[in-house]
Amino acid sequence: MTAPARTPEEVASLLRDRIRDVRDYPKPGIVFKDITPLLADPEALTALTEALAEFAVAQGATKVVGLEARGFILGAPVAVRAGLGFVPVRKVGKLPGATLSQTYDLEYGSAEIEIHAEDLSGTDRVLVVDDVLATGGTAEAALRLIRRSGAQVAGLAVLMELGFLSGRDRVLPVLDGAPYQVLITL
Structure with a gap:
């Protein structure tokens, strides 16, 4: 079932209202953004999936890459809704067979x-999907990994950006002009 048409502002409000702040998790001083209430709400999950799938199609993506772990939860339904393949980006040592890897600084x-080395090819246009852009390290590494595979980067789409951590400054140069979609900036 398709969600009723909403403006980007209405989608952002719906999603924002279903993200729960968990203070002092996983350690004191951190405010964790819990998306499980959003995932449990079919209206919000559908709106999120639709918004990201529309972006994937508009960018001419042929595959969606989801970043471990919550990017898997978001990326797989986006790929299904957009009629695209899904490729997981995993922490090292979690995939069997030949792989391409990328290190990044924390x-x-x-x-x-x-x-997996064979999951992307030079004919693919890849949309990277994740739940949050914080410092940008994982997204930057994923973008570099996609380019090293020979595929093109179609864009980066995230549910929320933690603007105060300046991850955007880290990923925009690596996007090299490919579009960036963020549904909520916190």
Whole structure:
């Protein structure tokens, strides 16, 4: 069932109202943005899926990449709704077979993500989907990984951006002109 047509502002309000703040999680001083109430609400989940699927189609995407772990939850229904394939970007060591990997820096240390080497090709246009853009490290690494696979980046779409962490400044240069969609800025 398709959600009634809504303006971007109405969609943002609907989604924002269903994101719960959890203070001091996972550690003191952090305010975790819990999307489980949004996921449990069929109206909000449908509106989110529709908005991101429309963006994927408008960008000519052929595949949707979802970033571990909540990007899987959002990216898979977006791919289905848009009639596209879905490719998970996983933490290193979680995929069997030949993979491509990309390391990236964290505040204290580094991390690594990977995809199956055969899941993307030079004919693919890939939309990256995630729940939140915070510091931008994982999204930046995913964009670099997609380009290294030979595929084109169709864009980046996130449910929410934590603007005070300036992740946008990190990903826009790597997007290299590809569009960026954010439904809610916090």
